[in-house]
Amino acid sequence: MAYKSLEKYLNSSALCVVADCCIVPCRDILTRTRDIMINVDLIRQEDDLSHDGYFISIHGLFLFLKGDEKMIKKLWEKCVDFHGHECPGLAIGYKASQAAKEKLKIDFSKDEDVVCITENDACGVDAIQVLLGCSFGKGNLIYRGTGKQAFSFFHRPTNQSIRIVLKPFQVEMGREERQAYLLNAPVEEIFEFKSPGFQLPERARLFKTIICENCGEGAPEHKIRLMEDKKVCLDCFKDYSREL
Numbered sequence: 001m002a003y004k005s006l007e008k009y010l011n012s013s014a015l016c017v018v019a020d021c022c023i024v025p026c027r028d029i030l031t032r033t034r035d036i037m038i039n040v041d042l043i044r045q046e047d048d049l050s051h052d053g054y055f056i057s058i059h060g061l062f063l064f065l066k067g068d069e070k071m072i073k074k075l076w077e078k079c080v081d082f083h084g085h086e087c088p089g090l091a092i093g094y095k096a097s098q099a100a101k102e103k104l105k106i107d108f109s110k111d112e113d114v115v116c117i118t119e120n121d122a123c124g125v126d127a128i129q130v131l132l133g134c135s136f137g138k139g140n141l142i143y144r145g146t147g148k149q150a151f152s153f154f155h156r157p158t159n160q161s162i163r164i165v166l167k168p169f170q171v172e173m174g175r176e177e178r179q180a181y182l183l184n185a186p187v188e189e190i191f192e193f194k195s196p197g198f199q200l201p202e203r204a205r206l207f208k209t210i211i212c213e214n215c216g217e218g219a220p221e222h223k224i225r226l227m228e229d230k231k232v233c234l235d236c237f238k239d240y241s242r243e244l
């Protein structure tokens with residue numbers, strides 16, 4: 001968060017532009033990015049370049065300042081490095097993350113405060129892992145396999161959530177053209193914004209490890225079954241069900 005660094009510039013002439021912008025709504029600021037670029041540059045020098053914009057709060061107004069093109073390019077490159085190649089699918093995840101950041105006023109999640117429920121396991125999810133810190137290992141990336149290009153984001157501390165759904169493409173485009181379109185178009189043009197129709201699962205819990213009495217491998221308590229008086233793992237458990 002750039003808030004601390006920003007204070008340093010409160011008396012500098014450069015910040016006048018920011019202060020001026022602070023009395024206009026957030027949406028207007030996004031169209032006036034160039035006016036505030038000089039300030040973003042100043043703030044950025046002390047930042048780790050992991051953000052594509054900044055939230056600042058002055059006089060109770062919470063504003064999102066978009067970063068410059070160089071910084072945005074850097075974030076895209078980070079996603080490409082992680083994913084292995086650039087493609088339109090990765091661009092979908094990149095823009096969905098950007099939209100989530102703007103709409104929920106969130107940023108990279110070092111803990112589990114931001115949770116993503118992805119409805120597909122395609123390229124775009126990789127950008128979300130890089131930009132928002134939602135990962136399988138941290139328990140804040142959850143798979144819900146409808147196969148749709150839809151991503152829901154939850155912010156636990158504020159209880160806010162949003163479901164971001166890719167709009168069907170209206171025109172035929174080549175791969176490169178589509179990628180460029182996705183990266184440059186406003187998020188409102190690319191996505192529909194809805195409320196998730198499902199609840200967020202509880203935070204990841206730690207469970208006691210139980211050793212399977214059949215194979216000797218350990219598994220968390222909630223994955224253990226009872227079979228012929230023995231505690232067994234799911235691999236060893238022979239399911240019995242006559243339910244239809």
Ligand SMILES: [Zn+2]
Pocket residue numbers: 083085086087089090123
């Ligand atoms: Zn890909």
Ligand SMILES: [Zn+2]
Pocket residue numbers: 212213214215216217232233234235236
């Ligand atoms: Zn076993």
